[in-house]
Amino acid sequence: TQLLEQSPQFLSIQEGENLTVYCNSSSVFSSLQWYRQEPGEGPVLLVTVVTGGEVKKLKRLTFQFGDARKDSSLHITAAQPGDTGLYLCAEASNTNAGKSTFGDGTTLTVKP
Amino acid sequence: EAQVTQNPRYLITVTGKKLTVTCSQNMNHEYMSWYRQDPGLGLRQIYYSMNVEVTDKGDVPEGYKVSRKEKRNFPLILESPSPNQTSLYFCASSLAAGANVLTFGAGSRLTVL
Numbered sequence: 001t002q003l004l005e006q007s008p009q010f011l012s013i014q015e016g017e018n019l020t021v022y023c024n025s026s027s028v029f030s031s032l033q034w035y036r037q038e039p040g041e042g043p044v045l046l047v048t049v050v051t052g053g054e055v056k057k058l059k060r061l062t063f064q065f066g067d068a069r070k071d072s073s074l075h076i077t078a079a080q081p082g083d084t085g086l087y088l089c090a091e092a093s094n095t096n097a098g099k100s101t102f103g104d105g106t107t108l109t110v111k112p
Numbered sequence: 113e114a115q116v117t118q119n120p121r122y123l124i125t126v127t128g129k130k131l132t133v134t135c136s137q138n139m140n141h142e143y144m145s146w147y148r149q150d151p152g153l154g155l156r157q158i159y160y161s162m163n164v165e166v167t168d169k170g171d172v173p174e175g176y177k178v179s180r181k182e183k184r185n186f187p188l189i190l191e192s193p194s195p196n197q198t199s200l201y202f203c204a205s206s207l208a209a210g211a212n213v214l215t216f217g218a219g220s221r222l223t224v225l
Contacts, residue, residue: 004154006154009152030210031210033213033214035214040218040219041216041218041219042116042202042204042216042217042218042219043155043202043214043216044216045213045214048213088154088155090155090214092209092210097162097208097209097210098143098145098160098161098162098168098209099157099160099170099171100145100157100160100170100214101157101171102147102154102155102156102157103154104152104153104154105154
């Protein structure tokens, strides 16, 4: 089973600060997804990255996929309280499309 | 509205009392999957289904059963629940397996005493 390690596990910052969270794998990703989960709800997809070196932007969120496709990062500029939540990276298996693996998540708290 | 519906949302039960958590999607998705979420462990896949009558084990299938008799429904069955199955459970679906978008239900919080 592919292991996904996310860091940091917890992050508490003030509104307006920038932050980066990371997702690293023990092997090459076929593709990688980032989800955000708010309390009492299921995760919601933010982005899918597929190509090594790919950069995607979603308003104040920037997602990068490492050249070697073994790591990814999520950068948030000028964080807002509404960004508070659990950020999860996830990947479908290279060899078995039905199996999916999620990282342990980064819990982000943005204080007003 | 396109959605995945789980029931019950909350359940407290006792060891050994069989229970079923239902999951239904209205998007005609082929792929469905169950996960459990525990503090510090992220989401772990229990079972998944690539299509009707096709199910397979995820990473933590012990103590669980599933069935996929219809495309829209994918119930999770705990034949004899134990306290270590106390967790938050999520059902998800997507058009197909792989890199497709997973749509999650709102979760079912299960406590086994």
